Amino acid sequence: xxxxxPELPEVETVxxxxxxxxxxxxxxxxxxxxxxxxxxxxxxxxxQLLGRSVVSVRRIGxxxxxxxxxxxMAVHLRMTGKLLWNASxxxxxxxxxxxxxxxxxxxxxxxxxxxxxxxxxxxNIAKLGPDPLNLSAHQFAVLLHGRxxxxxxxxxxxxxxxxxxxxxxxxxxxxxxxxxxxxATRLGPLRAARLHTAIVDVLTEAINAGGSSVSDYVDxxxxxxxxxxxxxxxxxxxxxxxECGTPIARIVVAQRGxxxxxxxxxx
DNA sequence: ATCTATTCCTGGCTGC
DNA sequence: TGCAGCCAGGAATAGA
Numbered sequence: 001x002x003x004x005x006p007e008l009p010e011v012e013t014v015x016x017x018x019x020x021x022x023x024x025x026x027x028x029x030x031x032x033x034x035x036x037x038x039x040x041x042x043x044x045x046x047x048q049l050l051g052r053s054v055v056s057v058r059r060i061g062x063x064x065x066x067x068x069x070x071x072x073m074a075v076h077l078r079m080t081g082k083l084l085w086n087a088s089x090x091x092x093x094x095x096x097x098x099x100x101x102x103x104x105x106x107x108x109x110x111x112x113x114x115x116x117x118x119x120x121x122x123x124n125i126a127k128l129g130p131d132p133l134n135l136s137a138h139q140f141a142v143l144l145h146g147r148x149x150x151x152x153x154x155x156x157x158x159x160x161x162x163x164x165x166x167x168x169x170x171x172x173x174x175x176x177x178x179x180x181x182x183x184a185t186r187l188g189p190l191r192a193a194r195l196h197t198a199i200v201d202v203l204t205e206a207i208n209a210g211g212s213s214v215s216d217y218v219d220x221x222x223x224x225x226x227x228x229x230x231x232x233x234x235x236x237x238x239x240x241x242x243e244c245g246t247p248i249a250r251i252v253v254a255q256r257g258x259x260x261x262x263x264x265x266x267x
Numbered sequence: 268a269t270c271t272a273t274t275c276c277t278g279g280c281t282g283c
Numbered sequence: 284t285g286c287a288g289c290c291a292g293g294a295a296t297a298g299a
Contacts, residue, residue, distance in 0.1 A: 005291090005292070005293085036275085036276085062293080076293080076294085078276095078292085078293055078294075079276085079277095079291080079292055079293070080276090080277080092277095108276095109276085109277055109278075110276045110277045110278085110291095110292090111275080111276050111277075112275065112276060112277095112292080112293070112294085114294095124294085124295085148268065148269065149268085153270085156293085158293085158294080165292085165293070166291095166292070166293085254270090254271090255271080255272080255273095256291095256292070256293095257292085269299105270298100270299080271297100271299080272296100272297085272298085272299100273295100273296080273297080273298105274294100274296085275292105275293105275294095275295095276292100277291100278290100279289105279290090279291095280288105280289085280290080280291105281287105281289080282286105282287095282288090282289100283285100283286095
């Protein structure tokens, strides 16, 4: 099954590999191969980007944010998006930005990804929750306080905490030994701290491994990540738990495939 | 506030 | 190189 799903560690890896190539360069040409990638207005967007210089590149949640000499270019890779530096266009190339003559490709098989320009940081990015890697255990506990509902949908909610997606939520909950349907209000200080540690550790390990790669995730230089080797539960339904041997279960929570060990992650 | 359902899209997989 | 139909899912959106 196809799924690359760039989440926080993958986007972070793209920012790190792309930044040295693009910072200081000017957008000398813009060519949209897909109207969808440009949010329906390729000509308008091309005009907004043309001639701009890249001042810096950063990650906010799962967004790639390019600070330009005027305005902001934001890219969301969604499911299958990729930014490829100095590569050749192919069947799934949706946009080509020329940076001082060198191509930066936006490839995206399923066309969920988007590239936008705005004068200021757009509202959907400004309202994102805090970054889990920039959050103390205490701040996490404060964030959790008063939250209703179960952990899985809460951790997927970008306005609560930004950057986690379906794969890493499952992996973090397994690491913390928490059932995905555990009610947030039932998390005491001990288990809240355990969850915080699990999130930080899993994300940090994934970044150090160069991003996850279920299928075809690649960084800006075309290198695959290898965190897939470290998946403990995601996509492993029916296979033995690495801790106890119990078959990994798969249920649907918030319309998402949800993987957990029924023995290690008691409800 | 929190929940569910729907939409977007392609290609890998399943079942016949 | 069979093929129709299902499935995967991040975010926006609508509605309960």
